[in-house]
Amino acid sequence: MKKYNWLKIKSEIVQFSKSLNIDKIGFASAEPFYNIEELLREHRDRGYSSGFEEKDIMLRIDPQLSLPGVRSIIAVALAYPCQEPNNFVLDKEPRGMFCRASWGKDYHLVLREKLSQLANFIKTLVPEAATLAMVDTGPLSDRAVAARAGLGWIGKNGSLITEEYGSFVYLGELLTNLTLEPDHPVKKRCGTCSKCVNLCPMQAIIEDSSTVNCQKCLAFQTLTKGFLNDEIKNKIASHRHLYGCDICQLVCPFNKGKINDWHAEFKPRYELINPSLKKILKMSNKDFKKIYGQMSGSWRGKKILQRNALLILGEIKDPDTIPLLTDILNNDPRPEIRGAAAWALGKYNLEETFKILANRLEKEEDEQVKKEINNVL
Numbered sequence: 548m549k550k551y552n553w554l555k556i557k558s559e560i561v562q563f564s565k566s567l568n569i570d571k572i573g574f575a576s577a578e579p580f581y582n583i584e585e586l587l588r589e590h591r592d593r594g595y596s597s598g599f600e601e602k603d604i605m606l607r608i609d610p611q612l613s614l615p616g617v618r619s620i621i622a623v624a625l626a627y628p629c630q631e632p633n634n635f636v637l638d639k640e641p642r643g644m645f646c647r648a649s650w651g652k653d654y655h656l657v658l659r660e661k662l663s664q665l666a667n668f669i670k671t672l673v674p675e676a677a678t679l680a681m682v683d684t685g686p687l688s689d690r691a692v693a694a695r696a697g698l699g700w701i702g703k704n705g706s707l708i709t710e711e712y713g714s715f716v717y718l719g720e721l722l723t724n725l726t727l728e729p730d731h732p733v734k735k736r737c738g739t740c741s742k743c744v745n746l747c748p749m750q751a752i753i754e755d756s757s758t759v760n761c762q763k764c765l766a767f768q769t770l771t772k773g774f775l776n777d778e779i780k781n782k783i784a785s786h787r788h789l790y791g792c793d794i795c796q797l798v799c800p801f802n803k804g805k806i807n808d809w810h811a812e813f814k815p816r817y818e819l820i821n822p823s824l825k826k827i828l829k830m831s832n833k834d835f836k837k838i839y840g841q842m843s844g845s846w847r848g849k850k851i852l853q854r855n856a857l858l859i860l861g862e863i864k865d866p867d868t869i870p871l872l873t874d875i876l877n878n879d880p881r882p883e884i885r886g887a888a889a890w891a892l893g894k895y896n897l898e899e900t901f902k903i904l905a906n907r908l909e910k911e912e913d914e915q916v917k918k919e920i921n922n923v924l
């Protein structure tokens with residue numbers, strides 16, 4: 548590669564990132580992430596993984612395997628809104644909640660576009676530059692990269708916490724063959740606080756390693772397909788989680804007072820992030836794509852949202868919803884949806900709903916749904 552003034556190039560990249568409205572940028576060496584190798588193996592071997600992570604640990608820790616010749620990693624963070632919008636609707640409609648990482652436009656699209664513009668800019672400075680962008684779906688741990696690049700520290704809840712915007716930041720990175728001076732990691736500042744650990748409704752946080760047992764975590768369980776156990780159903784329902792969970796971030800003192808509402812793309816609309824559960828249940832595939840297709844919370848499809856909506860209705864116990872639940876129990880072709888409707892009807896604890904369930908039991912053919920009804924009865 549030709550001789551370049553790398554310090555100048557680094558500063559030009561930082562300047563350009565500001566014009567892209569990237570909130571934080573940091574630089575890290577592309578040495579393998581040996582510091583998390585053991586932790587990742589243990590996490591997997593103990594059965595704590597979600598299954599959505601890259602399975603090949605070497606690919607996870609060695610950036611060379613993704614971009615041969617990589618020398619530096621440019622880590623970026625985009626802050627996202629964390630306060631409920633004040634255009635709320637005051638009605639008696641039963642509603643559920645999408646987590647903040649699903650408010651507004653899908654961050655994968657927004658961040659990838661910014662990284663692509665950053666990569667193009669770098670190529671105008673260094674034509675022989677090679678780059679590879681990753682946002683969430685890449686093999687590297689975005690949090691480990693961001694921590695090494697000094698964007699923030701990893702809190703006990705596992706989240707990357709920035710001084711300026713708290714942990715409500717999306718992360719992404721650009722791997723490159725340029726030799727850019729690395730920034731320094733910042734010190735962990737959790738201190739004696741353990742609020743997230745104590746207030747996690749599932750006791751899913753493993754405090755000493757700043758990791759989460761994903762199998763227990765509600766953020767994970769809201770997006771698993773199929774039947775859930777009673778403890779998880781009750782927790783999803785009582786927290787009204789349609790998708791994801793923000794509890795361990797909302798309780799964090801470093802998020803106190805943060806608003807992060809300046810990116811137009813992420814501006815939340817009340818009706819979308821706190822939707823009517825009845826509407827979610829009646830939604831056609833076409834409407835679902837049209838209304839929710841651009842939200843990151845739609846990637847697991849309509850069915851899991853509908854299952855979660857049914858669980859929440861069981862918590863709310865609005866008598867007006869009984870006909871809808873009965874219709875779903877008797878007519879929906881999907882067993883996990885009928886099962887969730889049965890569970891929800893059971894929660895009403897009324898003679899009327901028990902009768903509906905007993906009638907259904909006589910006709911139901913699916914073993915798991917039958918089990919669900921029998922549990923209730």
Ligand code: B12
Pocket residue numbers: 582583586587590597599600601646647648682683684685686687688689690691694701704705706707708714715716717718719756757758759761764766767790791792793795
């Ligand atoms: C799989 C996945 C999930 C799974 C599993 C989450 C988990 N905790 O492992 C599920 C579906 C549950 C999930 C949920 C969420 N996720 Co997610 N998820 C991922 C994904 C794809 C991989 C994460 C992973 O590998 N987990 C395994 C653990 C062991 O690794 P890790 O969390 O990456 O990093 C840990 C280690 O590297 C270690 N570590 C790293 N450096 C160091 C240094 C030291 C000294 C130590 C001790 C440890 C250490 O600590 C880290 C924290 O656990 C990443 C994107 C990516 N490619 O990295 C997004 C990502 C982690 N998710 C993200 C978000 C926003 C969420 C949610 C907040 C969404 C929501 N509201 O529901 C929740 C948070 C749940 C939680 N408390 O972690 C963001 C996090 C941003 C941030 N500020 O930290 C990421 C980075 C996506 C992105 N690009 O923005 N997620």
Ligand code: SF4
Pocket residue numbers: 704746747748749750751752759763764765766767792793794795796
């Ligand atoms: S996302 Fe929710 S369930 Fe998961 S660790 Fe945080 S508080 Fe616990």
Ligand code: SF4
Pocket residue numbers: 702703704705736737738740741742743744795798799800801
């Ligand atoms: S709640 Fe406390 S322990 Fe948890 S991440 Fe925030 S500061 Fe750290």
